[in-house]
């Protein structure tokens with residue numbers, strides 16, 4: 476497979492608002508690919524189409540070699556999708572291990588493998604030592620890592636992360652980046668949406684900067700900076716979009 480994600484002229488309109496407007500992307504296997512853009516740029520809408528949760532209005536997308544519309548079931552079996560918001564409050568009454576084991580059943584992990592698989596993903600995200608503590612006592616960063624663990628339960632080829640470090644402190648963000656990197660070292664591909672410049676710069680192999688549903692620039696962080704002689708991605712972003720992203724979290 477040449478591309479783990481390939482889109483051609485992908486569009487999604489809501490009424491007469493074009494949330495995604497002709498996006499053509501190619502993501503290579505094993506890459507960490509970032510969709511970088513401000514609030515409302517169309518990142519989540521793109522991710523929802525690639526995750527088969529939302530049908531495109533026009534254009535086409537192949538994920539893991541399968542069409543997101545006509546082969547949606549095959550796509551779903553091969554992707555893990557970790558949404559923006561932390562999981563619902565009800566899960567706070569469970570331990571990390573219990574939550575992971577319940578989610579494993581939802582992901583159709585064979586019953587005899589549930590415990591081992593839960594142990595495996597908790598280990599991958601560095602939560603083994605906290606597995607038997609209540610999720611209610613987890614920090615925001617630990618809860619995000621638990622969500623990440625759940626997205627890994629069915630051993631996806633492609634992990635799709637929507638704002639994986641939104642609202643986390645600096646230390647937790649770095650911790651999360653390390654875990655995401657280590658997944659790629661194990662052969663997984665990652666698509667992530669972010670509006671944090673430093674995350675895009677340090678974590679992503681390649682990026683598409685999107686604004687108002689369209690790609691306005693693309694390449695490696697180094698290429699994007701070199702192309703306009705800019706010292707930082709902030710300047711690259713400003714140059715291409717003409718407006719700033721929100722402030723970094725503390």
Ligand SMILES: Nc1ncnc2c1ncn2[C@@H]1O[C@H](COP(=O)(O)OP(=O)(O)OP(=O)(O)O)[C@@H](O)[C@H]1O
Nearest residue numbers: 489492494512513514515516517518519520521670
């Ligand atoms: N279900 C919907 N109905 C109508 N408009 C929508 C819907 N979903 C998204 N939009 C609009 O589409 C545009 C793109 O939204 P989207 O959530 O994809 O942006 P985003 O880049 O993910 O932003 P954020 O960083 O805030 O998550 C926005 O103008 C949004 O208001």
